[in-house]
Structures are given as C-alpha cells and as structure tokens.
Amino acid sequence: MTERYVIGYFREEKDLLHATGEARRRGYRVLDAFSPYPVHGLPDALGLPPSRLTWIGMWAGIIGLVLGLVLQSWTSDYDWPLIVGGQPFNSWPVFVPVSFELTVLLAGVIGVVALFMRSKLWPGRAVPILPHITDDRFALAINLVDASADTEDILSLLRASGAVEVVQGDEMALSAPLERAAGQGNSLFYRLAWAGVVLIPIVTLGGLWMARRDLTLPNIVVPTQMVDSPASRAQEPNAVFANGMTQQQPVAGTLAQNQRFFPYKSNDADRKRAGLSMTNPFRPDPESLKHGKQLYDTFCMICHGASGGGDGPVVPKFPNPPNFRSKQSLRLRDGEMFHTITLGRKKMASYASQVSWDERWKIILYIRSLQKGSLSPAPAAKPAGGTRQAIAVR
C-alpha cells in the first residue's frame, strides 16, 4: 500500500513551528519537519523525546579519557620509562593534553558516526531530498494515514500557517519533484572522491605487502649525517683539529667551577709578589689549627718533621728541608708559603692536588704555631723503627 503525504513549504521558521504545533494539536500524524539548520523549539513542537546522542557522546568521551590516561601511564611508567628533566615517570600533568584530545576526539567521531548510522546515512545511499530544504525553505510533511484524514483541512491549515507551496501525492508522486541529491551520485568529483577512499588504503597496504619490510627492524633513515657522525676516542689523533688531537685543551685562562685564580708563576719574583698580595683568610682558632695539624701530619710531617724542625722520618734519605724555625723561614710571609705549597719549590713538589686552597691556609696557620717554639733545631727525634720499616716496604 502506498502512503500518501501532504507537504507544505515555508519561508520562515516561525511559520513551520506554528504549522507543526497546530497539526499535532489537531491530531494529524506529522511525518517529519525539514529545515536547512537546527530550529530551536522544533523537536518540542514535533514531540520528540530528548536525543540519546548526548549519552553516546558522554560515554565515548569517557572511553577516550580512560584510554588516554592508561595508554600514557602504561608507556611512561611501565613499558618504557624515560627520565625527562628529572621528573617522576607517572607525572599526571603531562598526561592532560593527550587525554583531553582523545576525549574530544572519540566523543566527536563516535557521535557523528552514531548519528549517521542511526539516520541510516552511509556513503552510497541515495536519499530523496525535498527541493530547497538545504537552502532557503522549511518543509512539513504530514502523513495521510487513513481515509478519515481530512485532506482539505490539512491543506487549509498549511496555507493559513503561511505555506508558500503545498504538494500532495503518494510515495511515488512525491518522489517526482524530489531532487536526487543534486545528481551527486554521478558527478566526477563524487566518483574521484570514492575512488580515493577505496584506492588509498589498497595502494598503501599493497605497497607495504610488496615491500615485505621486516617491521621489527628500525625505520629507514633518509638523512643519515647525524646518525653516522664519527665518534673519536679522547686520546686518538684527529685530523679535524689544527693540533691533530681529539681532546682539546681548555681555552687559555679557563677556570673550572670553584677553581681559584692563582696568577703566579713558579719563580722567586712571583713568590715575593704572592707574599705581598695574599693574606690568610683564616684566624688561628682551635678549629682551624686542629684541622691544619691533621693535614700537616698527613702530608708535610714526613719531611718537615712533627715540630717543623726539618727532621721528618725520611730525612736524611731525602735532602734536608728547611727548619721552619730558622731565621729565613720565620721571615717568610703567608703568601710565600702558599706559593710554595701551591706550585712547589726546588725539591718540594706541588701539593695543590692534595690539599685544597682553604686547607693550605690552615696548614700555614699550624706552621705558624709550630714556629712559636724554640729557635734552636728540635733534637732530631729518633723516628720509630716501625715507621722506617713501613717506608722501606713501600
């Protein structure tokens, strides 16, 4: 049995709303209302229940959110933890952008797909479209279910509501004035678009299959310069640098962090200069003296002797160091001693690598305290045999 319709076309949305409400009030079966854009109040006028699409959108969004969070915390905390700027692996603030994107992506895409499926709109389906309803007309279709429907009354209702055109007929007759989607099914663009949709995946997958790439291997790298840069060993000769060495000297005048500037050379004139310009920043308080004695006994006593008399256990195997209480040593300024400890002097080597800058000053404090002893050389204390033996063994 063919169904019969009456369709009224309107220019204004308020006319459509009015006609829809009026038709339902009079008990006619409204098939559907058509408009080029969403008309506020139309779903209510049609008596449609609230759309269930919002629920689909919400659940799709929740799935996207959970997916984003799980994906990221799994990769960055469990599967492949990377230290980035010393941050914790499972640091949620960095997960926000991706989780947000996945939320709106799934909500959007699934929402649209669900809408199309529910409306039975999928590619290739030819849908009859009423003329002008995607452009500048609104339409209301009323179903003539049974013979009792008063066609004349419906027609006058539509006209009274402001319909600019009224059409009636059965299903077939109705289809006649309908445009078949502007003939899009046959246009060249439409065909090309469809060819692309079908061909692109086929060509991609086919190409992948034909290349037979081992997907467990690393990807092909096209610009290789950065990957293949030569790695030289520190001590290797190197043609790149003018001096032919791989490891380069620091630029002249470079100071390492916390390194102090010591602008003196290893000669007597500079020792004098150091003596005149450097002063001991430490006071001879018990703390500094204790530390100084500890260091002196460790590094200096072996030659200079426990009381500074120049009679340490290695003497006389090692040429006599000066007696710190001699006139000549007593005249030494702190800076001159510092110069000697830092750069060494004649038979005495530099102690800069063993005692730090501050430690040198504390040792000097301790030497000063030793110098307060008697001027005469301390009696050559017989070194304990054990010490001698220990040295001999070494």
Ligand code: HEC
């Ligand atoms: C291997 C033995 C030896 C050790 C260890 C040693 N010195 Fe000396 N020191 C000497 C000799 C030898 C001289 C004399 C150098 C010279 O001929 O000017 C000397 C000279 C000095 C002078 C200059 C004295 C003067 O009157 O000119 C000072 C100051 C000094 N030493 C401090 C130290 C300090 C501080 C230490 C420990 C960090 C130390 N030395 C460790 C052997 C040593």
